[in-house]
Amino acid sequence: MTEFLKMHGCGNDFIIIDLRKGADKAVIDTPAFIKKASDRHFGVGCDQFIMIAAHPDADGEMLIRNSDGSVAGMCGNATRCVADILMQETGKDAVTIMAGPRTLQCWREGADIVVDMGAPNTVADVTVLPALPTGTSVDMGNPHVVFFVADADTADVAGLGPLVETHPLFPNRTNVEFVSRTADGLRMRVWERGAGITLACGSGACATIVAAVTKGMAPRKCAVRMDGGTLRMEWRESDGHVLMAGPASYVFKGILADR
Numbered sequence: 001m002t003e004f005l006k007m008h009g010c011g012n013d014f015i016i017i018d019l020r021k022g023a024d025k026a027v028i029d030t031p032a033f034i035k036k037a038s039d040r041h042f043g044v045g046c047d048q049f050i051m052i053a054a055h056p057d058a059d060g061e062m063l064i065r066n067s068d069g070s071v072a073g074m075c076g077n078a079t080r081c082v083a084d085i086l087m088q089e090t091g092k093d094a095v096t097i098m099a100g101p102r103t104l105q106c107w108r109e110g111a112d113i114v115v116d117m118g119a120p121n122t123v124a125d126v127t128v129l130p131a132l133p134t135g136t137s138v139d140m141g142n143p144h145v146v147f148f149v150a151d152a153d154t155a156d157v158a159g160l161g162p163l164v165e166t167h168p169l170f171p172n173r174t175n176v177e178f179v180s181r182t183a184d185g186l187r188m189r190v191w192e193r194g195a196g197i198t199l200a201c202g203s204g205a206c207a208t209i210v211a212a213v214t215k216g217m218a219p220r221k222c223a224v225r226m227d228g229g230t231l232r233m234e235w236r237e238s239d240g241h242v243l244m245a246g247p248a249s250y251v252f253k254g255i256l257a258d259r
Contacts, residue, residue, distance in 0.1 A: 001256065001257060002027070002028055002258060003017070003023070003253065003255055003256075004016060004037075004253065004254055004256055005017075005018075005253050006251040006252050006253070006254070007084075007248065007250055008077070008228075009077030009080050009081055009200060009229075009246060010199060010229030010230070010231065011226075011228020012075075012077040012078075012228060013046050013047050013251070014046050014050045014075075014077075014078050015046045016050045016052065017049075017050070018051075018052045018085075019052060019054075023051075025051065028051070028256075029063070030069070031068070034049045034065050035067070035069045044254070044256065047066075047067055047192065048064055048065065049065040049066075049067065050063070050075070050078050051063040051065075055098045057096075057098070058098045060086050060095070060098070061098040062075075062079065062082050064099065066192070066194025066195050068194045068195070070193075070194045072193070072194065073099075073100050074100065074102070074141035074203045075142075076115060076140075076202020076203045076204075076244050077200055077201070077202040077246070078202075079097060079099065079106065079115050080106070080115055080244075080247070081248045083106035083113050083248065084248040086106075094106065094107035095107075101141075102117075102141050104117065104118070109245060112246055112247060113246070114243055114244070114245040116242075116243055117141075117202075117206050117243070119240035120138050120139060120140055120206075120242070121139040122139045123137070123210060123211070123214055124136070124137045126145060126169065128164050128167055128169060129163060129167070132149075133148065133149070135147045136207075136210075140203045140207055140210075142175065142193070142203055143170060143172065143174040143193070144174060144176070144203065145164055145170075145174050145175070145176055146177045146179055146207050146208055146212075148180065148211075148215065148217065149179065150180060152178045152188060152189045153180075153187065153189070155189060157176075157178055157189050157190070157191050157197055158197060160178075160191075161176045161190075161196070162196075164176045173194070175201065175207075176190065176191040177190050177201070178190075179208050179211070179212065181212075185224060185230075186212055186218055186222055187224075187225050188201075190204045190226065192204070199226060199227045199229075200228040201226070202231065202246070205224040205233055205244060208224055208233075209224060209242060213235050221233070229246065231245065231246040232245040233245075
């Protein structure tokens with residue numbers, strides 16, 4: 001039996017298990033276990049399955065899996081949730097989290113948690129499908145393709161998202177964002193690699209602000225509104241780092257059967 005927390009950031013929801021408290025990684029970090037736990041009918045249900053581990057050079061390490069059991073390189077919304085757990089645990093208002101090769105600095109700012117997501121690894125134009133305009137490929141520790149459309153609310157996310165995700169241009173698959181400009185910022189809807197449509201994507205919001213600034217469609221500080229909520233974003237000019245600010249919400253805790 002394995003204890004877990006259910007949390008979400010702007011509706012992007014997670015099962016979070018703390019390996020430091022004795023959870024058996026060999027049991028839970030398998031595609032079969034993760035897919036069952038993530039199923040909204042036969043398990044708890046989540047977009048991403050998160051494990052917290054100890055790390056010698058940080059307050060904690062975050063291991064991220066998609067709901068299909070595949071490895072995810074980054075998850076901005078989950079980072080805020082894990083940061084809140086570590087802040088409550090340590091009594092600090094700022095913590096450091098390892099996520100793959102990235103060291104993420106996190107701190108409280110009012111009711112929100114801010115994460116320095118680092119700089120994008122790559123930014124490039126890419127043509128994927130005739131039905132879509134030229135996209136912007138942005139790697140934030142995980143791959144994204146951002147498409148600027150007339151109205152994100154009417155974009156065919158369910159139809160076009162999986163076609164882009166699995167396109168031969170992206171042998172490791174990709175996350176897909178559909179974005180339009182609004183009076184107060186940017187509107188984004190997302191198809192996540194390994195999870196499908198979700199209510200929010202933190203790393204997707206990072207990719208969106210990078211793409212929008214690159215194309216001259218938004219200022220470096222901008223709100224990104226998603227189906228589940230809004231994140232305050234900044235692509236900092238001084239060092240190229242992307243800052244993401246938003247909530248981390250607790251839902252419930254429970255125990256998962258190991259089989």
